[in-house]
Amino acid sequence: MKIKLKKVTKRYNTSAISDHIVLKDISFSIDDGDFVIILGESGCGKTTLLNLLAGLELPTSGKIHVDGHQIRGIHPSRSMLFQQPTLIPWLNVKENVAYGCKLRGDTKELDYRVNQFLELMGIAGFSDAVPNQLSLGMAQRACLARALVGHPEILLLDEPFASLDTFTQAHIQEELVNLWLSEQFTAVFVTHDIDEAIRLGNKIILLAGEPANIIDIFKINTAYPRDRNTSEFKRIRTKILERFKTSYIAKRSLL
């Protein structure tokens, strides 16, 4: 699915006398099957942008189209994974994973699909466990299974691995890339971690400024898995850091 943003601005009415413009005139496009990273410092507006793509919020001005259709709200073709696991505490893992599909009446071979994704995420042995019996990593794997079981065409991920330990993070990042390669959905992944961005994305969108705008887009074509100790990885990291530094200096000189 092709996503196109045209001059998207998001403004919040924070007080009677002033508005807070978070994003201003953002334009870019995402191709079908892209793994796009939205990279920027904390508070720059990444989640706001993802919420607009999900249809959880609407732009103040500008338009977002998915395959030519303007986003006017949420849609099952777009699934979202949040920073913290969001499982329903009184349902077991299997029931949690099936929940959204059941609500929508998407029940064809649902048991089979649920088991398939639990297997893929390595938590099939915990299908009858309830969320408080799971580690954080297992709970986030269950959420990923739930996000994918309806075969969405677009998966939106809001810093989903930020609270996981380094080892679990590395495993689950690799699993996500493998799922993306096999399931062929379009991914939009928000992070402030440059290494995570380079490890996962084929396109990295750098967001900076107040209000935020795109300062650069990097395309990465190197094969997966990507080793952070290679010279190519380090070269991309340096270029991204330099780009953020230039933007920061330019912003300060305007103050």
Ligand SMILES: Nc1ncnc2c1ncn2[C@@H]1O[C@H](COP(=O)(O)OP(=O)(O)OP(=O)(O)O)[C@@H](O)[C@H]1O
């Ligand atoms: N509903 C809202 N009403 C008012 N201001 C908001 C609202 N949602 C977000 N903001 C503001 O928009 C700005 C960007 O927030 P956002 O959560 O999008 O940033 P972020 O880059 O995702 O941050 P983080 O990496 O810390 O999650 C912040 O200043 C935040 O306070």
